[in-house]
Amino acid sequence: MLFLLITAAAHAQKEMPSVSINSENNKSYNVKNDFSEKDKLYVFSFWATWCVPCINELDAINQKYADWSKELNLEVVAISIDDSRTSKRVKPLLNGKKWPYTILLDTNQDLKRALAIANVPYTVVVKNKKIVYIHNGYSQGAEEELYAKLKTL
Amino acid sequence: MKKLLLLLLPFSIGSVFAQENDTIQENKKDYGRVYGGFESNSQWYLNDKGTGVNQDDEPINGKPIRSNNYLLVNYQLGGFSAGVQVEAYEPNALLNYNPGFKGTDLGTYYASYKTSKLELTAGYFYEQFGSGMLLRAWEDRALGINTALRGGRVIYRPTNNVRLTGLYGRQRSGFGVSNGDIYGFDSDFNLSSLFKWEASDLSFGASYVGRYEEVNLENPTFDNLTGAYSGRLNFIHDAFYASAEYSYKDKDGVLNAQNKLSNNFVKPGNALLVNLGYSKEGLGIDATLRRTENFKFLSEREPTTVDATSSTLNYNDKVLNFTPALTKQHHSNLANIYVYQAQTKVDFIGTTIMKAGETGGQIDIFYNFAKETAIGGKYGTNVAINASSWYNLAGDYRLAPAEYDTKFFGVGEKYYSDYNIEVKKQLSETWHTAFYYINQFYNKEWQEGGDKVKTNIVNAEAIYNFSPTRSIRLEGEHMWADADKKNWAGATLELNIDDKYSLYVWDIYNYGNDDTSKQTHYYNVGGAYRIGATRIAANYGRQRGGLVCVGGVCRFVPESTGFTLNISTAF
Numbered sequence: 276m277l278f279l280l281i282t283a284a285a286h287a288q289k290e291m292p293s294v295s296i297n298s299e300n301n302k303s304y305n306v307k308n309d310f311s312e313k314d315k316l317y318v319f320s321f322w323a324t325w326c327v328p329c330i331n332e333l334d335a336i337n338q339k340y341a342d343w344s345k346e347l348n349l350e351v352v353a354i355s356i357d358d359s360r361t362s363k364r365v366k367p368l369l370n371g372k373k374w375p376y377t378i379l380l381d382t383n384q385d386l387k388r389a390l391a392i393a394n395v396p397y398t399v400v401v402k403n404k405k406i407v408y409i410h411n412g413y414s415q416g417a418e419e420e421l422y423a424k425l426k427t428l
Numbered sequence: 429m430k431k432l433l434l435l436l437l438p439f440s441i442g443s444v445f446a447q448e449n450d451t452i453q454e455n456k457k458d459y460g461r462v463y464g465g466f467e468s469n470s471q472w473y474l475n476d477k478g479t480g481v482n483q484d485d486e487p488i489n490g491k492p493i494r495s496n497n498y499l500l501v502n503y504q505l506g507g508f509s510a511g512v513q514v515e516a517y518e519p520n521a522l523l524n525y526n527p528g529f530k531g532t533d534l535g536t537y538y539a540s541y542k543t544s545k546l547e548l549t550a551g552y553f554y555e556q557f558g559s560g561m562l563l564r565a566w567e568d569r570a571l572g573i574n575t576a577l578r579g580g581r582v583i584y585r586p587t588n589n590v591r592l593t594g595l596y597g598r599q600r601s602g603f604g605v606s607n608g609d610i611y612g613f614d615s616d617f618n619l620s621s622l623f624k625w626e627a628s629d630l631s632f633g634a635s636y637v638g639r640y641e642e643v644n645l646e647n648p649t650f651d652n653l654t655g656a657y658s659g660r661l662n663f664i665h666d667a668f669y670a671s672a673e674y675s676y677k678d679k680d681g682v683l684n685a686q687n688k689l690s691n692n693f694v695k696p697g698n699a700l701l702v703n704l705g706y707s708k709e710g711l712g713i714d715a716t717l718r719r720t721e722n723f724k725f726l727s728e729r730e731p732t733t734v735d736a737t738s739s740t741l742n743y744n745d746k747v748l749n750f751t752p753a754l755t756k757q758h759h760s761n762l763a764n765i766y767v768y769q770a771q772t773k774v775d776f777i778g779t780t781i782m783k784a785g786e787t788g789g790q791i792d793i794f795y796n797f798a799k800e801t802a803i804g805g806k807y808g809t810n811v812a813i814n815a816s817s818w819y820n821l822a823g824d825y826r827l828a829p830a831e832y833d834t835k836f837f838g839v840g841e842k843y844y845s846d847y848n849i850e851v852k853k854q855l856s857e858t859w860h861t862a863f864y865y866i867n868q869f870y871n872k873e874w875q876e877g878g879d880k881v882k883t884n885i886v887n888a889e890a891i892y893n894f895s896p897t898r899s900i901r902l903e904g905e906h907m908w909a910d911a912d913k914k915n916w917a918g919a920t921l922e923l924n925i926d927d928k929y930s931l932y933v934w935d936i937y938n939y940g941n942d943d944t945s946k947q948t949h950y951y952n953v954g955g956a957y958r959i960g961a962t963r964i965a966a967n968y969g970r971q972r973g974g975l976v977c978v979g980g981v982c983r984f985v986p987e988s989t990g991f992t993l994n995i996s997t998a999f
Contacts, residue, residue: 290461292463292504293542300629300664301618301629301631302629303588324757325756325757325758325759326759327759331891334810338807358560358566358750359556359559359560359564359750359752360752360754360757361757363703363705363716364714364792366669366705366707366714367705367707367711367712367714367792367794368712368792368794369712370707370708370710370711370712370794371707371710371711371712371793371794371810371812372794372796372810373709373710373796382556383554383555383564383566384566384567385554388500388554389463390463390465391463391464391465391466391500391961391997391998391999392465393467393569393963394963394996409960409961409998410927410958410960411958411960411961411962412927412930412956412958412963414897414899414924414927414930415860415893415901415924416893416895416898416899416924416927417897419896420897420927
């Protein structure tokens, strides 16, 4: 049974689930339909204010974001899974760090659950509404591996 | 359970063939998709002469191999979706898990239908109203929490600026549900587009949660139905933002020290949460104030006794609302020894310790020293300052007969404080460094019983990339504590290879313990392999006994030694 399901999943071309969550500016976004510009790469990076490798990853991408954007049509969407304990820290933190990303707040982890994400950092790359790449974890320097992968998608 | 899985079977076969058909047929038919995840956390507990842990004694009781497993499978076709979560705690659940999680069974199931305006769900669902002060149904596997509601929910979004939610359900507890019937209504309105504001945002919301449970007292002085009401306001203007949320709970029986209700101790509850902030590029300031009085909202009034010293409350079970500790969540091992837990419940422990809730606040400041400045250097420097302080409510307290009368302003006994600073600096392409200083006060006497502890913690961390994608991380830390277990020292060494393999070894050493037989090393060695959505991690080492906390909610774990295996994947 489990084997069948996994085989099924391996063959199916995955779409982003249709979940609506708010940005840090309180605007509602549907993660499937509102990030669907043709051939654009959307890098959904799941993070939390208390997750050090997550912040290191978003800092590292920030250092190179301008260069990457010149070569590829891409957008980084940083999805915070902070719950109401720490979600108020998201906005001052991203400004304190000068992050240019679109920030979404998955406060009750509806999107995290829909994608069965166990741990952050976790990266999902979407192109033409299809999930084309998934990676979990981050170690210093791994943003270069991500960029090399993005160039092939 | 088997029937439900069988129901899903044709769908999964459907999608196996879907792909093959796609390549042949021009007019492809949509068979939907199957997605989900699997997570397994296992432990093999061993004997350890160093800590005195024996497999045959409490709490292992001769069952050293324990494993928690979760399989989540969803099927979606157009607006329709359905799913199940099967959970297996075999041969036993990890130590000190909620005892309701036992054996293998269907944990949750749901079916839902969604259009652009309407969403209908039957079965188990997760939900949060506002900040969760009245209602949060959620899951945290590390803590053994799953408080999903089983019933039905309707969400209606007539426009982009209005969301209305109505629900009924019973709260999950173990593989069953608790006795209270829960009714909920929530509304959210965004007014900025109505006023055609560009730089501002104004929204408000109102919620109601009712819990119906028959009271087992003669001539009860409170109602079977307990209502709770909440209003919230959220305002953003350019770099400024502010929000406030006020909640009120009808009068209801208050639990005494034996977790029993009586007709003589009946009180309403209330909670106020205020948040203010200013944030622009390079700078962020945020302040949160919260006051909660008698504000633990349970889906069943009286907790069930688990053993002589614990009840379902100790496992965060049958709790409807979410009032996490508003303090910084540290990643340092030593800064997580004395962790604050929000004191929202009325708790009369003795003649000197009587709690009616908590009041206090937290401030955060984030600042970026720009690149090419004196402090910023070539890559910029990030500084984060955080301070929090929490107290009992000011007022008069009497143990017998139990009574209290609180004041809105002022503070009572101090529960906790944490003042800390974090500096992160990249020195070159290959060197990243960070430094932390943390000062804590933990009133263990009022929270768990024991000493009042003052700590000073320093932590320094460096990451060196010896190739662009290979790095080594070294972290050293020390804690000076004036009471309880006194001083600790710790170090971590971590090797990361190509973002696939991680290997680490760390140790924290309670060298300052006054009892020399308890000057223990808690050493751990392990590694992880990550590819795509899959992560496999193994660890061997000693687990320090105490609170393990995630997101301000804690679970007590006993001291143990052994092997751990964690597997997680998504499909």
